[in-house]
Amino acid sequence: MSCNPTDPLQRQVASLVVVRASGSMHDSQRRYPQWELNNAQLQDLLQRGVGGVILLGGSAVELQQRTRQLRRWSEQPLLLCADVEEGVGQRFEGGSWLVPPLALARLHARDPQRSLALAQRYGQCTGEQAKRCGLNWVLGPVCDVNNNPDNPVINVRAWGEEPETVAALASAFQRGLSSSGVLGCAKHFPGHGDTTSDSHLDLPVLPHNRARLDQLELRPFKALIEAGVDSVMTAHLLLPQLDPQRPATLSRKVLTDLLRRDLEFNGLVVTDALVMEAITRHTGAAEAAVLAFEAGADLILMPADAAAAISGISQALSEGRIPLQRLQTALQRRRETLERCATADDSSPNIVDQAHQALEQELVQASLQLHPSSGIPAAKGINLIRIDSVWPCPALGGKAPALHHPQILGYQPVLIHPQGLSPWRLDPEAPLALELLGDGPVLLQLFLRGNPFRGERDRREPWRAAVRQLQDQHRLAGLVIYGSPYVWDQLKSELDPAIPAAYSPGQMPEAQQQVLQALLQGKITSNDTADFTD
């Protein structure tokens, strides 16, 4: 069947497709132009009946305009969503960017009541800001149990390392989110916590059987389903014990038999992005969408080719490969879910209110760890900063505290990132090429949390040996980890107790500010740079 925008069946199918677009208004502003439709394509697809858009990039205020524009371009109510698991500011400048969920799991062990209250405010803050930006669907909470510290893609995004903690905190987040009237999404079903490969790059295999899943991975999902979560997102994982042929996203055994029948979930099932390598490496664009829909998904997220996905599913329906009843059920679920959620509250450009600012600060404060010490001394030294990438780099772009505060004490910033010169040499005991840095003490700040698309790269960096090397040479002035608690635990064990050190799960400027306020002990002034224009 070819793509025919006036065909009523195709229009119905189109409403179940969610395409990707930039949160910025102009084509030239797209951050990932190869994955983000241009405005002409987007307008065309919305006019053909495409029913949802996932947005990324730009500012929160611009997103208000963007979502208004998308609603104008569509004849039907739209699902407008974003991956704002860590607050709207994680993806859209100007929103609140909150510490990653795993921070609250650590707090939960010490103070469960406070942790649960914070998780609920976390959800409420995210929902309120999403609604002010014109979004009606937050793609969270993550319900994966991070019981594998080497997980390259879940990691600090998880609400815990045990199923009870994840179930409790993710439910609290969902309660907060619901109170704002914005839809939530439990992900990645049936559980992405125990993998060591990145499904953005290849298909991970999970060897567990149903009994083990019941005991561990499924428990948070059961809790969220019981709490009435609006949608569940599938994982691109192969679970041979459940279905040796097909990854969860494309598996009827996982989506229909397990999720619908056994777990009695009756809300929207949405695929994870079908453009991910775990799917595209093995299955064509139209066929992946057909298989996912056939398996039990209601919504098709980011198909590699939206028009092909629409005509593929339409053809499978009209040929009887998929019963029409499946379509009617999915449409009805979409309709009912949309009726339940609040309308956009985008009349004011004030996205962030004081309660949100206080929450962002409190979350940083509650999760900060300080290595007892006397503070970093003033010296002509080096502020060595390790980042994943320079563009994007939401933690540092601009006048971030991590870059600028240490300058007041004499520490000049040197950035280490994959697109710069390498600081490494081939000596496993002394892997940092210190001759490249020049003389003086080194304040080491590592922004390292385990982000997608990085595969093994982060784990191969020998920071443990580098910390020993700097310490042996009496050149380590201080150490800060922003992100992974696992890296912090590892490096802390190497540290001389006299070395000032700190850990924050957050990478945002607020985390840098609080960390450096403590380590620099009040020597921060605001006016530390002269330049005022580009």
Add this chain to the structure above:
Amino acid sequence: MSCNPTDPLQRQVASLVVVRASGSMHDSQRRYPQWELNNAQLQDLLQRGVGGVILLGGSAVELQQRTRQLRRWSEQPLLLCADVEEGVGQRFEGGSWLVPPLALARLHARDPQRSLALAQRYGQCTGEQAKRCGLNWVLGPVCDVNNNPDNPVINVRAWGEEPETVAALASAFQRGLSSSGVLGCAKHFPGHGDTTSDSHLDLPVLPHNRARLDQLELRPFKALIEAGVDSVMTAHLLLPQLDPQRPATLSRKVLTDLLRRDLEFNGLVVTDALVMEAITRHTGAAEAAVLAFEAGADLILMPADAAAAISGISQALSEGRIPLQRLQTALQRRRETLERCATADDSSPNIVDQAHQALEQELVQASLQLHPSSGIPAAKGINLIRIDSVWPCPALGGKAPALHHPQILGYQPVLIHPQGLSPWRLDPEAPLALELLGDGPVLLQLFLRGNPFRGERDRREPWRAAVRQLQDQHRLAGLVIYGSPYVWDQLKSELDPAIPAAYSPGQMPEAQQQVLQALLQGKITSNDTADFTD
């Protein structure tokens, strides 16, 4: 006199002050927080009667909201301006970013008619987009004659290297700007082209006498005054032959005797930013504003302390140090100028139209220079990119062609910037530390145009020797200069004619696209990276 917001004299004086703010809505988005007022301060100052705001940073669509907000906060019509000499996209993402003016001067020598037509469209495009963003005042055209290639702060921002060219092209720009109804500003009076120090960092001294100024520096200003330019901005320059005591910005001899009396300019005179080191190093915040106003300025731009500037000038007026007539004249000029300009045209989020896109492309195409060659060969090589800074880096932030296209041929990007590891060693004949780069041919792309706040830094980088070094070792796969024609002329003279090479005065993605399309000879595909989220 202390600051009293209800005092009528102080309110009148306040209307002549232009303060600095971010183009983004939220305090957390400010790019230069030490120079950009927060929203509480800004709202307070506008309520006290401050009459203008200069904006920088953020996106063009967000700027629409921002200027609406500022107008809401003010009881009077505001002057809303920006340094968008090279198009709105130079400062605000999503607008058109045009090649720097000097590109058209080079074209003017070959084809004056086309060059003048392009300069007029350049002004019109900038004015139309400014108006759509809610701005009513463009701080351009630059009227400085760049007769000194070592000028660290004017350089490619000038409309030419001889007074006739600058006069003709800047007038054409102003005609285009006027046709949009947006105000213009001839700067930096009496001429900043022949300096070798940066007034952002210190006070440059210009030894010329009046006869020389008449012959060279003043001619473009005379042409613009004759053409009815709305405002003139002063330079932070000491001209001992005109006034041995005071820089032009604070000199009655320059502003009143020369500009008002001899050149008969009757529009608004605005200071350059009073926070610049050239002023603040020598004069206090209140006194600088008083001296500028006393000398003949009508508007005080970016005083180091707005409240101090307002009470200082008010006191000088009430004590009779400055006659009240000066205030009345300045207020009247401001009123009349504002009546003349168009109101904001911000009803649509479409800032850029097709004519603007075509202009951006045509300007790149008209100024592109290619070194005849056979194209860059595919190889496992290095794409060595030199930039001024990583944040901000409007040329590259995101998936820019200069970063990503060479990857298709096998060239991996390595960024060189002042906050990374240094690529230099102390050998003047072979200054590049090639051992840091690894093996393979090197495609060298230099983003180098002479930006403010960089002092001598750019000139000290030994690119000439580095090009010789790479060429001697048969490792130079290609060379591209984005920016300075002087650097291009110098390096071109070193080049083996067999080496593919190109020059564009522009640094924007459109320039990168056209350059690499030519050098890579059609081997560019769009889908060259896998990652689709941060």
